[in-house]
Amino acid sequence: MSPSAIRWLIGGILLVLWEVLPRAGLVPQLFLPALSQTIAVAIADWRIFAEALAVTLSEAAVALVFACGGGILAGALLGSVARLRGLLLPVVSSLYAVPLVVLYPVFTAWFGIGAQSKIAFASLYGFFPTLLGTAAGIQTIDAQLLVTARSMGATLSQRLRHVVLPAAIPTVIASLRLGGALVIVGVVVSEMLTSSAGIGYLITSYRTVLDSPRVYVGILLVLLLGVLLDLGMRLLEHAATRHRPSAVPRRAAPAI
Template sequence: MSPGRIRALIILAVLVLWEALPRSGLVPVLFLPPLSLTLAVLAADWPTFAAALGVTLSEVAVALVFAVGGGLLTGALVGGLAGPRRLLLPVFSSLYAVPLVVLYPVMTAWFGIGAESKIAFASVYGFFPTMLATAAGIRTIDPQLLLTARSMGATPAQRLLLVILPAAIPTVLSGLRLGGALVIVGVVVAEMLIASAGIGYLVTFARTVLDSPRVFAGVLLVLLIAIGFDLAMRWVERRCALWSTAGRPQSAPAAAVPT
């Protein structure tokens, strides 16, 4: 059986259990409402959910620009230059190990409780994996490529855009996938903590009044956002497949065994 069919069967089994377990009384409806009830609530109150979804998507889009742009540029600087790498890479690696949710009160103190604090928090949340993956990918590039580009008179900007980043694409895309996922998490978590709009706010409000169907409707929307982002990244990876082996030393072919 193909992996795709196995995944489809797993998803189908999860959906069936989601509907059957609360219907059978094995799981209280307060803890897990049936899938049909969740979808019915989502459809009935769609204007409210759509407005919240638009807020969350706009914040995610802006935060992705800052997280990805800052992560790529800083990662290229840290990975491409020995001085900044020795100075900054241990610092960034240590900061990545810190639970960044502790920074959200700082963000609200600096930017208020509006969209700015959520965007700033999510940008920082997604910045570190993108930056570290970019720096790691650049360090795997064949030095002969950089030497050749330098000997041909390429400027630092040209070497970065035309040699370094294309050659590091496979590792960079892995970091972008993780960083983008963390941006989505960061926005939703920030909306759940202090916000007056967005999917996270709706989930928190429904939880306080024990409205489980609306809680799971919000969770379902967040899941759809994450799936959509993952599919977009898979499309980008397919488009960049030609670069998958660029910039890396190729292993020498095995010598022929004399007969």
């Protein structure tokens, strides 16, 4: 049996168990409502969940631009410029170890409880892993690529754009996956803490009144966002690797 078939089989078994266990009373429906009940609730209240999903998507999309775009650029600079790397990379690594959720009250004090605080928090949440992953990927580039580009008179920006980032695509895409997933987590968590709209807000509201089916609809929507993001990253990786410079990363990249 192929790995794809095994994955589909496991998914089917989990869905069957989700329906059977609550119906048989083996799992309390307060903890896990039946799958059919969850789907029925999603269909009945689709407008409510669609509006909340639109809010979460809009916040996540803006945060993705700041987190992933800024993380890639900053990571490319830190990974390529030795002086910056030695000065700032330990600081960034230390900041990444701090549980950022404890800083969310600071964001609400600065930006209020609207979309701005959620975008800022989610951007920071996804920025650090993208930066660190990109900086690590730069170190795997074949030194000859940069030496050749420098000998041809390429400027720093040209070497970053045409050599560094294309050659580090696999690691950059992996960083984007992690950073993008954390952006979604950051948006949903911030909506659960202080918000009046979004999927996170609905999950918190329905959890307060013990409406388990609607809570699970919100959870499934968050999972769907994560799956769609991963599929998008796979397509991006497939398109980008076709233009990747072919070189064997035998030596660490020198400073640009």
